[in-house]
Amino acid sequence: MKTPFMPLVASGALAAVILCVPQTAWADTTTLATNNATVQPGGPRAGDNGKVFFNMEGSSNDTFASFGIVDFQLPDGSTFNPGDVLSITLTQANASFTHDGMLAFYLSTDTMTDIEPDTSPLAFDTGDLPTGLGNQLEAKYLLGFGDFTQVSDGSMDTFSFTPTDEALSYLMNEISTTGLIRVIVASADPTVAATYAGFSNTEFQGPALTLVNVSSATRSVR
Secondary structure, eight states: OOOOOOOOEETTEEOOOOOOOOOGGGOOEEEEEEEEEEEETTEEOOSTHHHHEEEEEOGGGGGGOBEEEEEEEOOTTOOOOTTOEEEEEEEBOOOTTOBOEEEEEEEESOOOSOOSTTTOOOOOOTTSTTTOOTTTTOSEEEEEEEEEOOOOTTOEEEEEEOOOHHHHHHHHHHHHTTOEEEEEEEESSTTOEEEEEOTTOSSSOOOEEEEEOGGGGGOOOO
């Protein structure tokens, strides 16, 4: 929305006019996932469905208890500044066992650990409930929590967070260097079964990450 302004006249002279103009250099950046895994007690889910779907299930789901890992490769020139928001959008791909519940979102600094079936060392840790994360993928920063509520296939859930100072420092450095961002989505209660489309799903959009440049709204040129 354009901000109207009125020239100010003082002693017959036209005073300086200040225009507030959002700068396009700080436009929001949205990136689709390049990989994901559903990590169960036996390791990342194998077969095509391990990539087609992206699930987070609480401990009451027994051998299907799982946390999710999703990787994003941000394009060159991406920016993120203090006050900006990180949003994760997931598309519902529901199943007979889908169940509402709470999710926990983390930013992981470990972007190198293998997340592929058969070769990954990762597993859902039944000794560390409700998330199942244990001391894997350290260091990790909690972004926050979000509710999963089943609606219908294809419905998009967007979870938005303002990173803490530590997470912000890591995020800004990673964006300016490798651009590789790894997000963990874990169960925050024992009964949740959040079922989403994975990055290779051909029916629904896979996970997406958006850097929302809220701070650009306050920047101006004079």
